[in-house]
Amino acid sequence: MYEENQKLKTWITPDLATEYLAGAVLLGAAPCTAMVFVWSTLTKGNPAYTVVQVASNDIIILFAFVPIVKFLLGVSNVSVPFQTLFMSVVLFVVIPLVAGIITRLLVVRKKGTEYFEQTFLHKFDSATTVGLLLTLILIFMFQGEVVLDNPLHIILIAVPLIIQTFFIFSLAFGVCRIIRLPCDIAAPAGMIGASNFFELAVAVAVALFGTSSPAALATTVGVLTEVPVMLTLVKIANKLKEKFKYE
Structure with a gap:
């Protein structure tokens, strides 16, 4: 066991692992908002239900994002200023919400x-x-070199993120099937549970740790994995629609 731990440390040092974990925390603490409209539309989800989901997530972000991130990063011994977290929420959630x-x-x-x-x-x-598309272009302008220089790290970060996304979708989608909800409810329910507000996560990671930081890289990997994985889940949801026709 000791030898295996030493091998892992040669791949990712403890300090590097802590920053990668910080990026993963930022991703997990930011529930999806805008992009769920895209996934819902692709699965012909119920528009009214999707709006309620997004509104609920906006409320969660407004009141819970800062304390959740502060707590989880504190557990990981990562110190972050409240001001930066609050400012990120204001810029990426409050202002667009008020403008809308x-x-x-x-x-x-x-x-x-x-x-x-x-x-x-x-x-x-x-x-x-x-x-x-513009968001992805800007992210990879800053992170392209880091991604190319750390292919193994990309895989080690991406695998658990992909597993998590499939697991959460399967759980929500499956529960909806068990309680006999229609597919136009089940699909967006699974999508919004599995996806993240990666724009907010990337912005906070960049603000806290810098554009070339490991934390920013972890959130960028989240973008890399989320879009193709969510499109895969869209295809799965559409193929399973017949299972949601109840007698």
């Missing part, structure tokens, strides 16, 4: 709810995809 509320109120007041839901929202159908 104000936009809805103004448009509905001027042109009505029907125009807002049937016309205005569809003007931004491609915005999420474009935003995701």
Whole structure:
């Protein structure tokens, strides 16, 4: 056992492992918000249910993200300032949320709810995809060299993240099947449980540890694994729709 531990230390030193763990904590503590709309749409999920899910996660992030991250990183002996965590939540959650509320109120007041839901929202159908691509480009601009220099580390970080994603999806999706919920509820329920708000996790990791830090690399690996894995889960959910037709 001692020899195996020594071999592991030659791959990843304790200090490096701590920073990788910090990145994984940031990923796990940031529940998915915007991207779940994409996964829900691809599985023909219930739009109203998806909105409620996202709203719930926004509330969780607003009130629980900072204390959860502070606690979990504290357990791992990683010291992080409250100010940086609060500022990240304000920039990436509070401001977009407030902007969305104000936009809805103004448009509905001027042109009505029907125009807002049937016309205005569809003007931004491609915005999420474009935003995701730009985010990925920016992340890999900063992390490309680090990713190429640490292929083994990428695998060691990616494997548990992939296993976790499949496990959480299977658990949520399976429970929905057991309690006989329709697939348009079960699919987004599994998706939102399995996915993360990786933009927030990456931003916090960069703010706390720097763009070339191991913690930022761990969150970047989260991006690398999440998109293809979630698309795989979308395919699985769509193939299993027949299982959710109850007599």
